[in-house]
Each structure stands twice: as structure tokens, then as C-alpha cells.
Amino acid sequence: MTAEPVGAGIEEVLEKIGEGVPEGRLPAYVYNDQRIFDLEQDRVFLKAWCFLAHETEIPKNGDYVTRYIGNNNIIVARDEKGEIHASFNMCRHRGNMMCKSEMGNASHFRCSYHGWVYKNSGELIGVPYMKEGYEGRLKRKDWGLLPVRTETYAGLVFGTLDPDAEPLTDYLGDFTFYLDFFLKQGNAGSEVHGPPDHWITETDWKIAAENFAGDGYHTPVAHQFGFNLGYFPSSGSTHSQGWAASIPGKGHGIGLGHSPNFPPFAGFPDEVVASMKEAWTDEQIEVFSQVRTGVGTVFPNLSFLMQPFSLVPGEAGVRFTTMRLYHPIGPGKTEMYSWCLVPKDAPQEYKDEAYRCYTLAFAQAGTFEQDDLENWARVTRSAKSSIVRDRGVQFPYIMGMESEPDPEFAGPGHVVTPYVNDTNFRNLWSRWSDYLTGKAWSK
Ligand code: FES
Numbered sequence: 001m002t003a004e005p006v007g008a009g010i011e012e013v014l015e016k017i018g019e020g021v022p023e024g025r026l027p028a029y030v031y032n033d034q035r036i037f038d039l040e041q042d043r044v045f046l047k048a049w050c051f052l053a054h055e056t057e058i059p060k061n062g063d064y065v066t067r068y069i070g071n072n073n074i075i076v077a078r079d080e081k082g083e084i085h086a087s088f089n090m091c092r093h094r095g096n097m098m099c100k101s102e103m104g105n106a107s108h109f110r111c112s113y114h115g116w117v118y119k120n121s122g123e124l125i126g127v128p129y130m131k132e133g134y135e136g137r138l139k140r141k142d143w144g145l146l147p148v149r150t151e152t153y154a155g156l157v158f159g160t161l162d163p164d165a166e167p168l169t170d171y172l173g174d175f176t177f178y179l180d181f182f183l184k185q186g187n188a189g190s191e192v193h194g195p196p197d198h199w200i201t202e203t204d205w206k207i208a209a210e211n212f213a214g215d216g217y218h219t220p221v222a223h224q225f226g227f228n229l230g231y232f233p234s235s236g237s238t239h240s241q242g243w244a245a246s247i248p249g250k251g252h253g254i255g256l257g258h259s260p261n262f263p264p265f266a267g268f269p270d271e272v273v274a275s276m277k278e279a280w281t282d283e284q285i286e287v288f289s290q291v292r293t294g295v296g297t298v299f300p301n302l303s304f305l306m307q308p309f310s311l312v313p314g315e316a317g318v319r320f321t322t323m324r325l326y327h328p329i330g331p332g333k334t335e336m337y338s339w340c341l342v343p344k345d346a347p348q349e350y351k352d353e354a355y356r357c358y359t360l361a362f363a364q365a366g367t368f369e370q371d372d373l374e375n376w377a378r379v380t381r382s383a384k385s386s387i388v389r390d391r392g393v394q395f396p397y398i399m400g401m402e403s404e405p406d407p408e409f410a411g412p413g414h415v416v417t418p419y420v421n422d423t424n425f426r427n428l429w430s431r432w433s434d435y436l437t438g439k440a441w442s443k
């Protein structure tokens with residue numbers, strides 16, 4: 001092993017990291033490194049499609065939320081005609097932040113510095129002293145809020161800062177097959193159950209993105225209490241069963257955990273199951289009926305998880321779904337966003353029960369969340385240690401190197417079994433490396 005200082009010769013270093021990933025090697029320092037963080041801002045978050053909001057967070061005209069793509073604060077608003085716009089949250093006059101709230105309802109935003117006024121669609125419509133000050137030299141139409149390109153899939157609004165980025169459907173590719181597990185839970189689709197919980201953690205966004213790309217390996221250890229106390233219907237001996245599915249070249253991946261005695265669609269009310277079966281294809285029904293836990297990541301930093309959980313140990317419990325965003329705010333520092341998703345046409349009683357299970361397991365106070373973050377924070381701290389660079393410490397990503405795709409499986413992508421596997425992670429890190437080296441976006 002040799003040390004790989006991320007200083008001089010960065011392009012060469014990045015190439016080397018990229019070459020190591022398919023062979024199952026990744027340098028530990030990339031989990032916490034200022035230079036890597038800075039490059040990610042320019043080469044990943046300025047180029048990829050990034051999640052902004054779920055349409056059901058802004059159901060009424062005038063509703064808005066503010067979110068981030070990389071280090072850029074973005075207003076996502078539904079205008080007075082019901083259309084969704086994303087705009088860079090910076091006044092064009094001298095750069096003040098226009099909207100200071102995280103969510104609300106407004107037809108206009110008025111700058112608190114010199115008073116320029118914009119419609120929620122981003123159009124500049126008011127400038128104090130327009131006549132006397134600018135004497136006809138300022139054209140309002142040239143000074144609207146900077147627009148951000150958006151596209152949606154199944155209620156998810158994504159934005160990209162790259163005008164040349166491929167269409168969102170190409171970016172997601174065949175991963176939409178698996179996304180429907182979380183987003184098309186019935187004919188009416190899924191909706192958020194309340195605003196997201198969000199908080200700052202001492203971990204790197206990539207550790208979370210990798211974990212949710214299907215790390216079934218950690219579950220029986222890190223979340224052992226769930227098995228032992230009977231909150232979670234799986235066991236250490238069967239937990240590796242299932243599939244790891246990834247979309248080669250795209251970076252997206254999902255782990256599909258299977259429990260031999262877990263009845264198809266257990267934990268959903270009958271009417272929700274009937275509605276889901278109408279919304280899904282035959283292949284999706286075949287795949288999803290075998291899944292106890294689905295946990296996946298859309299590259300770069302959006303994840304989903306659906307699992308059964310019981311408020312009463314030993315009882316069957318219900319299924320809940322969480323959607324999560326890992327917003328990087330520094331090397332080894334992430335702002336986590338966590339939502340509960342529910343089927344829109346489900347009975348309210350089920351929605352509330354699913355939300356209770358979700359809050360017990362995930363979001364800031366959730367038990368599973370705390371198990372994960374305690375480990376991720378220590379991983380992040382270790383990655384910064386001088387010995388990591390001095391000895392060129394690498395991690396082994398070598399599980400399932402020889403795995404052949406499962407020919408029986410009805411879903412798309414590269415699908416291997418068992419569920420406990422590094423295949424999805426090699427795919428994720430390869431995509432990350434392709435963005436850092438520019439292979440994913442340079443012409
Ligand atoms: S900075 Fe917004 S009006 Fe001057």
C-alpha cells in the first residue's frame with residue numbers, strides 16, 4: 001500500500017481510485033477529506049440530478065420549500081397556475097438570500113435589503129426607485145431569480161445545475177422499477193406524512209448513501225436489539241437472504257431482503273395491497289411480494305427504506321417507508337433529512353400507525369437511526385486519522401466479486417444473491433469516481 005496525498009496530482013489520484021473500485025479497493029480517507037469534498041461540490045453536485053422535494057410537500061399554489069443542491073440554496077415553489085419552479089435563492093441585486101424560511105406559502109418574495117420583489121416563479125416584478133434610480137437602463141425581464149432545471153418522477157422533483165445533463169428518466173434508468181416500490185404504493189401514489197425531520201451529523205454523506213444502497217451486512221449486528229426484542233421480523237441466520245440489485249453505470253442500487261416465512265405484502269392493509277397491485281406491473285408484483293425489507297439509494301444522495309416494524313415486540317407490526325436525503329455541508333459533516341412516505345389512498349389509521357413505527361425506528365430520535373449514526377460518526381473520525389494517509393489504508397469491497405446475475409429474477413439491472421454483497425457498492429463508488437474524473441459528464 002502507498003499513501004495517496006490528495007494534494008498535488010489530484011487527477012492522477014482520482015484515476016487511481018477509479019481503477020481500484022472494480023477490483024474491490026477504496027482508500028479510507030475519501031470518507032472525510034476537504035479536497036474530495038470541494039471536488040464533489042463542483043463535479044458531482046453541479047452535474048448530477050439531485051433530489052429537491054416531493055410534490056406533496058407543496059400541494060397548494062404558493063407553497064414552497066427551500067432545499068440545497070450542493071452548496072446552493074434553492075426555492076422550490078408552486079406558482080399561481082400550479083406549476084413547480086426551482087430558483088436559486090439569491091437576489092439578483094446584491095445577492096441577499098430572498099427566502100429565509102424552510103417552508104411556507106407566498107405568491108411573492110420581497111428582498112429584505114433594498115426591496116426587489118419577485119413572483120414565486122422567479123420573475124422580477126418590483127424594483128424600488130425604478131424610474132428615478134435606473135432611468136430606463138434596468139430591464140426587469142433580465143434580472144429574475146436564476147432558474148434551475150427540474151424534472152419529476154412519481155412525485156419526486158429533481159433539479160440539475162448542468163444544462164447538458166441527460167433527461168431524468170435516462171439518469172434514473174431501470175432503477176424506476178425499484179423506485180415504484182416506495183413511490184407507487186397504490187393507484188394514487190405515495191405522499192409525505194408531514195415535514196422532514198432534519199439535523200446535522202458528524203458523518204460523511206457517502207457513508208450513508210452506501211449503507212442505504214443495500215448494506216444488509218450491518219443489520220444483525222448494528223441493529224441487534226431489533227432482532228432480539230422482536231421489533232423486526234428477521235433473524236441473524238436468515239438475514240443474508242434476498243438480492244442486491246444495481247443499475248450498472250448509473251450508481252443506483254437496492255438491497256431486497258427476504259425472510260422465508262414472511263407472507264407476501266405482510267404489514268400493509270388489504271385495500272393498500274389491492275391498490276398497489278393495480279399500480280405495479282406483473283414483474284414488480286412478483287419481485288416485491290418476496291421482499292421483507294427494501295433499502296436503496298439513487299446516486300448521489302437520496303435513499304429509501306421500507307421495512308416491517310412492530311410497536312409491540314413479537315407482534316406482526318406494519319410496514320413503513322422512509323425517504324432520506326444526505327446534504328453534504330463539509331468533509332465528514334452532513335445535514336440529514338428524513339421523511340415518512342405513506343400510500344396516499346390508505347386509511348388514515350394505517351398512515352398514522354406507519355408514521356409511529358417510522359419515528360420509533362428512523363428520523364432523529366429513531367433507534368435504528370441512532371445505531372447507524374453512532375457507527376458512521378466513528379467511521380468518519382477514523383477516516384481523518386493521519387495513519388490512514390500515511391499507510392494508504394484501503395477498504396475491501398470484495399464480497400460477491402464472482403457473483404453471477406440471478407437468471408430467475410424478474411427485475412432489471414445486475415441482480416445477485418444473497419442480499420449481503422458488495423456488488424451494489426462497487427457500482428455506486430464507480431459512478432462517484434466517474435463524476436469526480438469527469439467521465440460521467442464531460443463531452
Ligand atoms: S440585495 Fe436584494 S434588493 Fe438589494
Ligand SMILES: [Fe+2]
Pocket residue numbers: 211218219222223368372
Ligand atoms: Fe442501519
